Amino acid sequence: MSSRYERLKRLDHAYVWHPFTQMQDWMADEPCIIESGEGHYLVDINGKRYLDGVSSLWCNVHGHRKRELDEAIKAQVDKIAHSTFLGLSHPPGIELAEKLISIAPEGLKRVFYSDDGATAVEAALKIAVQYWQLDGETKRTRIASLGEAYHGDTVGSMSVGYAETFHRFHRDLLFPVLRLNPPHVFRYYEGMREADALKHAIDEAEKKLAGEKDALAALIVEPLIQGAAGMWAHPVEYLRALREICRRNRILFIADEVATGFGRTGRMFACEHAGVTPDILCVAKGITGGYLPLAATLATEEIFSAFLGEYKEFKSFFHGHTYTGNPLGCAAGLASLKVFESQKILERMQPKIEYLRERLAKKFLPLDHVTDTRQWGLMVGIELAEDKQTRRSYPVEKRIGHKVILEARRRGVIIRPLGDVVILMPPLAIGDDELKTLLDVVCESIKAVTER
Numbered sequence: 001m002s003s004r005y006e007r008l009k010r011l012d013h014a015y016v017w018h019p020f021t022q023m024q025d026w027m028a029d030e031p032c033i034i035e036s037g038e039g040h041y042l043v044d045i046n047g048k049r050y051l052d053g054v055s056s057l058w059c060n061v062h063g064h065r066k067r068e069l070d071e072a073i074k075a076q077v078d079k080i081a082h083s084t085f086l087g088l089s090h091p092p093g094i095e096l097a098e099k100l101i102s103i104a105p106e107g108l109k110r111v112f113y114s115d116d117g118a119t120a121v122e123a124a125l126k127i128a129v130q131y132w133q134l135d136g137e138t139k140r141t142r143i144a145s146l147g148e149a150y151h152g153d154t155v156g157s158m159s160v161g162y163a164e165t166f167h168r169f170h171r172d173l174l175f176p177v178l179r180l181n182p183p184h185v186f187r188y189y190e191g192m193r194e195a196d197a198l199k200h201a202i203d204e205a206e207k208k209l210a211g212e213k214d215a216l217a218a219l220i221v222e223p224l225i226q227g228a229a230g231m232w233a234h235p236v237e238y239l240r241a242l243r244e245i246c247r248r249n250r251i252l253f254i255a256d257e258v259a260t261g262f263g264r265t266g267r268m269f270a271c272e273h274a275g276v277t278p279d280i281l282c283v284a285k286g287i288t289g290g291y292l293p294l295a296a297t298l299a300t301e302e303i304f305s306a307f308l309g310e311y312k313e314f315k316s317f318f319h320g321h322t323y324t325g326n327p328l329g330c331a332a333g334l335a336s337l338k339v340f341e342s343q344k345i346l347e348r349m350q351p352k353i354e355y356l357r358e359r360l361a362k363k364f365l366p367l368d369h370v371t372d373t374r375q376w377g378l379m380v381g382i383e384l385a386e387d388k389q390t391r392r393s394y395p396v397e398k399r400i401g402h403k404v405i406l407e408a409r410r411r412g413v414i415i416r417p418l419g420d421v422v423i424l425m426p427p428l429a430i431g432d433d434e435l436k437t438l439l440d441v442v443c444e445s446i447k448a449v450t451e452r
């Protein structure tokens, strides 16, 4: 190890507090310090290369140091790095908004920028609640969401996405939410056939949502796959049914496509698979190709126009952040969407999605400790359990998921688990050979840990 590495490690251990990290373990360990990137690889400061198997936390699309994106950002830096969107505008912010509306599900007409997935969700919730206040249905102030949903870590997004492990200390800060059980056969509908679970989940949604319709402003959903829950997939019929129930009961339908947006599921947006248009759409992670923090909340014209009026009526959406619509982020976003077109990213993903599906069924599912594999596009969860038949989990202290990622790292692949669910989220542009390497290494790593 170089002296530079030793110095940075000492400083990291002395000064940095890492997110979602038990710092006691971290400080007892050798940190992996990434210095650069190259295509679908990350390079640490000792020169070791790793395949980026989770797209730098689910956001990278075209790889690292993608020429078109780098050049777009450099060109924007030569003009201006930041100017506010409050009371002023700028070309990349305007052009990206037009572009987003042109690719978003039909019916969405306005773009409200922010900086992260959580802030896109906060804006969506506040827009929904204010909409009903402005529209005169002032009792519609509650939000509904799915069990084990994840929508971010700010207080509002935590409220709609409550997860015991993450949020138990902050329960008193959270507002109450109407919770629906998604058709997850291993958790809520144990032992049921998937078709029966689907029917039960739809019936339950119908009853709960219709029962509280006069109090509900909106339902927020991660369409098709609940990422941070552990890649819980649901069929398009569930999404369609929720959309329809909301329409009938005049409840706004918010799609949180922070993880699924920008091609992750094989279509530009997950909602397209089900042919549904939400009233409000939240996007972040992939919007800049995974380069810079930028997010957007898209709304229909009907919602937008409810906020119009004389200044003195104070109907404005009084909400925003200092860096809202940052020009560098917007420039990266525009360049990323151009690459989607010029390099036919969505088309070229399709065989990779099929290959993944086949390998999951043939190589992973037969393993002794793999109880389930779930996939939508290039979004995958591989669930490990101590006992495959009864699905008895490993004891938490065994940290099986964590051990698997350490094995993978030794073999030159970076992944990050969710508990004992191994997550694969490669950049959309990953090469065929690289994808094969990713799967081979992860398979070997799972075997090495679980068959030990």
Ligand SMILES: *Cc1c(COP(=O)(O)O)cnc(C)c1O
Residues within 6 Å of the ligand: 115, 116, 117, 118, 119, 121, 150, 151, 152, 153, 222, 227, 228, 256, 257, 258, 259, 260, 284, 285
């Ligand atoms: C990651 C994620 C968020 C939060 O996004 P941040 O940018 O981390 O704040 C919200 N919703 C979903 C579905 C996510 O996957």
